[in-house]
Amino acid sequence: MLSDIEIAHQNTMAPVLHVAENAGLSGSDLEQYGLYKAKITFDALRNLQQKAQKAPGKLILVTAVTPTPAGEGKSTVSIGLGDGLRRIGKNAVIALREPSLGPCFGVKGGACGGGYAQIVPMEDINLHFTGDIHAVSITTNLIASLIDNHIQQGNQLGIDPRTITWKRCVDLNDRALRNVVIGLGGRLEGVPREESFNIAVASEVMAVLCLSRSIAELKERLGNIVIGSDYNGNYIRFRQLNAVGAAAALLKDALRPNLVQTLEKTPVFVHGGPFANIAHGCNSINATACALALGDYVVTEAGFAADLGAEKFFDIKCRTAGFTPAAAVIVATIRALKMHGGTGLADLSRPDTAALDRGFANLAVHIQNISRFGVPAVVAVNRFSTDTAEEIELLQKRCAECGVTAVLCESWEKGSAGAVNLAEAVVSACDAPRPDGGFRYLYDTGLPLADKITCIARNIYRAASVDFAPAALKKLEQFTAAGYGDLPVCIAKTQNSISHDKKLRGAPHDYVFPVRDVRLYAGAGFVVALAGDIMTMPGLPKVPAACSIDVDDNGVISGLF
Numbered sequence: 001m002l003s004d005i006e007i008a009h010q011n012t013m014a015p016v017l018h019v020a021e022n023a024g025l026s027g028s029d030l031e032q033y034g035l036y037k038a039k040i041t042f043d044a045l046r047n048l049q050q051k052a053q054k055a056p057g058k059l060i061l062v063t064a065v066t067p068t069p070a071g072e073g074k075s076t077v078s079i080g081l082g083d084g085l086r087r088i089g090k091n092a093v094i095a096l097r098e099p100s101l102g103p104c105f106g107v108k109g110g111a112c113g114g115g116y117a118q119i120v121p122m123e124d125i126n127l128h129f130t131g132d133i134h135a136v137s138i139t140t141n142l143i144a145s146l147i148d149n150h151i152q153q154g155n156q157l158g159i160d161p162r163t164i165t166w167k168r169c170v171d172l173n174d175r176a177l178r179n180v181v182i183g184l185g186g187r188l189e190g191v192p193r194e195e196s197f198n199i200a201v202a203s204e205v206m207a208v209l210c211l212s213r214s215i216a217e218l219k220e221r222l223g224n225i226v227i228g229s230d231y232n233g234n235y236i237r238f239r240q241l242n243a244v245g246a247a248a249a250l251l252k253d254a255l256r257p258n259l260v261q262t263l264e265k266t267p268v269f270v271h272g273g274p275f276a277n278i279a280h281g282c283n284s285i286n287a288t289a290c291a292l293a294l295g296d297y298v299v300t301e302a303g304f305a306a307d308l309g310a311e312k313f314f315d316i317k318c319r320t321a322g323f324t325p326a327a328a329v330i331v332a333t334i335r336a337l338k339m340h341g342g343t344g345l346a347d348l349s350r351p352d353t354a355a356l357d358r359g360f361a362n363l364a365v366h367i368q369n370i371s372r373f374g375v376p377a378v379v380a381v382n383r384f385s386t387d388t389a390e391e392i393e394l395l396q397k398r399c400a401e402c403g404v405t406a407v408l409c410e411s412w413e414k415g416s417a418g419a420v421n422l423a424e425a426v427v428s429a430c431d432a433p434r435p436d437g438g439f440r441y442l443y444d445t446g447l448p449l450a451d452k453i454t455c456i457a458r459n460i461y462r463a464a465s466v467d468f469a470p471a472a473l474k475k476l477e478q479f480t481a482a483g484y485g486d487l488p489v490c491i492a493k494t495q496n497s498i499s500h501d502k503k504l505r506g507a508p509h510d511y512v513f514p515v516r517d518v519r520l521y522a523g524a525g526f527v528v529a530l531a532g533d534i535m536t537m538p539g540l541p542k543v544p545a546a547c548s549i550d551v552d553d554n555g556v557i558s559g560l561f
Contacts (some may be wrong), residue, residue, distance in 0.1 A: 004114045004561050008122040011263045020259060023267040023294045031319070033130050036121050039256040040290060042215075047215060049286070051293035053498050057093070058326035058430045059292060060328050062380075063310040063370070064302065065363050066505070067495055072303055072380040072414065073114065074089040077331045080117035080411020081380070081426065082299040083264045090427065094266060097283040097303070098133060098258075099126045100201040100207055102173040102538055105546035109561040115412030123557045133273055135198040135254040136209060139361050140169045146241050147227055149366045149449060151191050151250040159236055161193045161248025164521065167536075168276070171200035175539030183252060189417050196502050198536045202278040202492075205247075207524035209254055210272035210284040211320050218255055219248045225523035228364055235482055237522070258289040264416055267294070270313035276493040278536050280312045280526065283322040292323075296343040298432070304495040306330060306366035307460050310537045314373045314455075315335075316488050317443050326379045327429040328370045329422070330404075331358075332363050334387045334395060338416030340506045347387040348498045353394050360398045361507035365498055367402045368472030369460050374440045376429040379406040380422050405429075445486045453529050461498055463513035472476050472529070479527060490521070493531040500532030 001008070011305060016038045027045035040048070062078040071073055078096065085092035096119065098522045110126035112119045128134065144166055151159055170177065177197035183190035197421030202227060212218040223239030230236055257271040269291050272284035281303035291298040292423065301339050302309030302317075310328065318325065329537040334356060334453035335348045341359030363379065370377040379399050381392065392408065399406035407425045450468060468476075479485065488547060497500035500513055519528040531535075540546075548559040 004112075004118060004123060005558065006454060007116060008118055008120050008263070009122060009556070010089060013120055014261060014265050016259060016261070017168055019267050020266060021025075021263045022265070036257050036260065037124060038184060039130060039253065042256065045286060045290065046258055048290045048293040052289040056292040057295045057298045059323055060297060060299050060426055060430070061310060061313055061325050061328045061375070062331060063306045063328060063366070064301060064304065064331040065336055066305045066307070066340065066367055066498055067353050068336045068339040068505070069117045070333060070339045070348055071282060072331050072333055072336050074331045075111050075396070076113040076115065076117045076349050077329065077409050077410050077422075078299050078301045078384055079113040079119060079262050079268075080409060080416065080419035081422055082266045082268070083416035084263055084298050084411065084423035085119065085265070085299070086266050086422070086424070087416040087420055088423050088427075090423070091296040091397040092266060093298050094262070094268040094289045094290040095283050095291040095298060095300040096268060096270050097301070098129055098270055100133065100199065100273050100275070101127070101171045102199050102201070104560070105166065105540070105549070106173045106538065106544055107541045109110055109545055111404045114561070116415035118262060118263050119270065119413035120263060121260070123262060123560055125270060126560055129270070130258050132209075132254040132258070132271065132294065133200050134380060135251055136203060137169055137171055139250045140200065140203045140205045142247060143225070143227070143252065144168045146191050146243050150241055157236055157240055158230040158232070159228055160231050161191050164193065166225070166227040167196055167198050167203070168200045169200045169203045173199065173535065173538040173540045177536060177538045196537070197277070197505070199538060201273045204521045204524050206272065206274050207249070207280055207521060207526075209251060210274055210280070210282065211317070213285055213289070214254060215248060215255065216253060218251060219244050220299045221523040221525070222247050223523075227522050228291045255286065257290050264352045267307060268516050276309035276312060278492040278534060280316045280490050281309040282313050282317045285317065287361045288321070288323065297427070304496075306369040307498050308493070310370060311442065311460050312490060313457060315443070316490060318439075318442060319488060320525065325375050327426055328375045329380050329426060330363065330366050330370065330377055332395070333379045333382045333384060335384055337363060337395070349389045351391060353391055356391055356394060357398070359393065359506060362505070363399075364402055365462065367399070367404055367509045372442060372459060374436050374438050375435065376432055376434065377404050378422070378425045378429050379404055380409045381406050382412070383408050406512070445488055448483055449487070449527055453491065456489065456491055461513060462509035463499070464510040465512055467512050469514070469516045472515050475520075476527075479518070479548060483519060484522060484527065489529055490526045491529045492534045492536065494534060
């Protein structure tokens, strides 16, 4: 059996100019990064944004059940669905996030799909790509260095070093950077203070990049970033350091979406990479707008399951951009559902309808979550060779009882041919009448911040109540007093459970949801609530994926997945 990277290497890519022309773009709309990847020019971006506002395609969100070590395959299904839609004659374009180097070298691997449903060039996309994430990192660290330099050079703004909330970042998993002390070595080396790093994809700059549509908006959002307080307790914003232009200059090219292709030459915009467990988890507004302007059907995805990525896609991204999704696809595997039902990893290949029936409770929660937003859903059963006919029949029966259709997807093995039935089901879902009034948000932004957090915890995570740490409540009061009470909220919690506790598989409910801290992302335009033991800087596993990656004398990479 060929590995993902071996399949990708066997594929003959089309020049990106041909991919662009097939999507309705010309060579003058692109700035090429070699033969097979390109960025959209600013003129083309503005034209596509206008077209997307007037006549957008139908937006399809792909989400999933709660992740397990058994695997779900959300990116693979997203790519397969895009290819499948084109196979049945639909003009489809895909919009995905950029992979982070943290998972690539850690445990999860890349995010280019798998098997015969991949985007290429996969090694470029999974590694440095066009440098967007590096631009986010260096911009974040520029802001940090400007803050510390301002304090060192006289501190005219009166920044209280104890209140600095701005964190440096790096796009790697590095637990040693979670808590550090900087400024040691004497008077000329800076002011000693505690510091911590985020992974770059969880940084506020990444969120700002993904939610900005123009250089002007990018500058406005960067300027609105709150970096700390002065000695009188007043918030200090980045624009007060008079360096917004420099930060925007570092991000100007990163603002433009990247165009690549699937193995079957479907056009794909890959842009922005925020994690969904600790950030808002969606690709950029600009990439989605470009896809909506060029495709009659647009397949996009949001990280992890419907409790995380989908909720944030609806309540943050769609609210900010004014997007109206036409349908959602919930990816599930029989293996994952059996694991949610109590089957051990080593026993997942054995038939076990009882465990599947118990584990279906997890999928049922995500079906209900999608329905709360008034979006029709289809369940994509990412098929494994060990799935039995009896298990498939049971899963389809349970889904039908919940009012949704479950369709087998075999795009990993068969490419677009394995996603035809799914594509047809999704088209039907997009075209079906919506008697419930259509798309809606979970909460009104006029609710108090604590009530918005509670609304998500109760309705999406199935918690009985929320336990706010006293310091978190005090911060929420301060945010509201400063004029930020109407912002949406972005909850950071484990991706491995609907709850805050990664050990609770299945469908936990009626528990206390703990919020231990909150952060103000005024530039991004939301408040982050940290629940449980979630970290914004992940660590590496005992045997990192990096230990399996190599490159030969011809520059051919192996071991990347």
